[in-house]
Amino acid sequence: MSLRRVLIANRGEIAVRIACACREAGIESVAVYSDADAGALHVTAADRAVHIGAANAYLSVEALLAAAQSSGADALHPGYGFLSERAALARACAAAGIVFVGPPADAIERMGSKIGARALMSLAGVPVVPGGTPANQSDDGILAAASTLGFPVLVKASAGGGGKGMRVARRAEEVLELAASARREAQAAFGDGTLYVERLIQRPRHVEIQVVADAHGGVVHLFERECSLQRRHQKIVEESPSVALTPETRAQMGDAAVAAARAVGYVNAGTIEFLLEGHGGDARFYFLEMNTRLQVEHPITEAVTGVDLVRAQLAIAGGEPLPWTQASLSQRGHAIECRVYAEDPASGFLPQAGPLLVYREPSGPGIRVDSGVREGDRVGVEFDPLLAKLVVSAENRAAATARAIQALRAYPVLGIRTNIPFLLWLLEHPVFAAGDLHTGVVDELLAGFVAAADRAVPDEALAAAALSEPGPSPSSRADSRSRDPWDALARWGRE
Amino acid sequence: MGTRVTRLTLVHDGEEYVVEIVDAATVRVNGRDYAVHRDREGAVRVGDRPAWIARDRDTRWVFLDGRTYELTDARPGSRRRAAGHHGTLTSPMPATVRRVAVAVGDRVKAGDTLIVLEAMKMELPVRAAQAGTVSSISCREGELVQPGVPLIELDD
Secondary structure, three states: OOOOEEEEOOOHHHHHHHHHHHHHOOOEEEEEEEHHHOOOHHHHHOOEEEEEEOHHHHHOHHHHHHHHHHOOOOEEEOOOOOOOOOHHHHHHHHHOOOEEOOOOHHHHHHHHOHHHHHHHHHHOOOOEOOEEOOOOOOHHHHHHHHHHHOOOEEEEEOOOOOOOOOEEEOOHHHHHHHHHHHHHHHHHHHOOOOEEEEEOOOOOEEEEEEEEEOOOOOEEEEEEEEEEEEEOOEEEEEEEOOOOOOHHHHHHHHHHHHHHHHHOOOOEEEEEEEEEEOOHHHOEEEEEEEEOOOOOOHHHHHHHHOOOHHHHHHHHHOOOOOOOOHHHOOOOOEEEEEEEEOEEHHHOOEEOOEEOOEEOOOOOOOEEEEEOOOOOOEEOOOOOOEEEEEEEEEOOHHHHHHHHHHHHHOOOEEOOOOOHHHHHHHHOOHHHHHOOOOOOHHHHHHHHHHHHOOOOOOHHHHHHHHOOOOOOHHHHHHHOOOOOHHHHHHHOOOO | OOOOOEEEEEEEOOEEEEEEEEEOOEEEEOOEEEEEEEOOOOEEEEOOEEEEEEEEOOEEEEEEOOEEEEEEEOOOOOHHHHHHHHOEEEOOOOEEEEEEOOOOOOEEOOOOEEEEEEEOOEEEEEEOOOOEEEEEEOOOOOOEEOOOOEEEEEEO
């Protein structure tokens, strides 16, 4: 039952990526677009396109399902973000007889509940951060639990699940001091003073394992991606392999990820995120959560394993068995992904809007750019500010780093501020070269970036600036917006 | 040969730079002549370094070696007004004012957070680009602000 026509329920670079995979697999693709996206790259990348309404239509199960039905699609690919991890979409597809290119709805649901997923993983033998709700809730009981776990520990409200009432205790005597106030805060916030005690993982790395499962019981993993370079849980730079893993740890994490996928009856591509404590022979890993969809950073896995994950997703959704065995998969070389965001690193990473007056992607051996925009496009602020992903691969980490740096230096984006200067600064930082990463490292380094910002303009930049006047050529691009055919249509009363 | 040298005064981050266009292939900066060459659209070479340029209304955008510069032309006699304008901070997009972290009369350093905006579920700190004194605040916590509308003003 191979797929015939896939509705891509997404926009931007991932919609373009999926359309390419469909074309290569001989499957028709249908894009969806909001009012503002009528002229967007992803619309032209697909074989046909359906208008779904205003910007929030990308979040409407009804609108997407209606688009799938009106276009005669027999499958729907959710991409990432938007509704990709909403069980309701998977369920609505199943009810309408449309193949959801992703996991079954109940697998999404089971992994969507943090507490439920943790319990399920524990049962499946996947390590979780040690902790629990002590039966003895007296100060002595909390202290005993903390001592068993080992310091430092987090003491927080058992109800809720957020950070309410959360305290860090570094020594036994601190537990006694903190327990009372944590209990009061938990009582005030949830009407329940029950406390939860958990080991605090200090300076953890974010290391995730790609898994792919078919509908016939086959499950494999495609090794790790290290995503420790993040800001406010937004990943910035990812790489594979991770310098922190020994072959033994890698194999253990792979096995754990496969066990996790099996435990929820997973089908299609997914990612098990782990916190990694320590590195090398001392590294320990703990289940964080599962992303029940394709990841933004999937290309680095493709680069080091040589597989096409979206093609595999389509094949699996079409009922085919996995095209690989675990033994046939291996990692080769090193890949780094840099996320190019329309954000101004000099002003707190404010998302930027404006015209892409110049947008030229770098090219060369080992350079791939997955992009959702092209020169002349106008970037708005109603969606995620991700413009493109620069993915480089080379034979080792140092070579891949050098390649990424040179590619960023040859990636002019003008008309809108981007994080390219910040990406360069990060890749050139000794901390990155040393691979000494943890999830808080970007925040630690950020102050240095702001301080190091060189205000002086090099002579060459000034000389170049002089050329943009008088001169008809580059300056005329400023008008590219008003020459956009879609704008012209709008003036003629297009709906 | 008697060619007229065109003098430009460009402003970047409050600093003025004088650039002289000597002829179609030469630009003088800081007393040094740079051979310039227009490549395909938007691409130029300065000496042997590639750069990209674009013009958006008053802004001259330059990309050189991974860094981007935004320069404007200094207008004769407009220096004082330009300086005053520089101290006005606006929101780049529709946003909600989460927090006003300063009061009128406060001295602030470059990098100090003045206002925290929220848009697209993200907190966006508005920071002082340079040291100064808060001379006026024209937004309130909880207010929805539109792009380009002044939020806060700094005097040197």
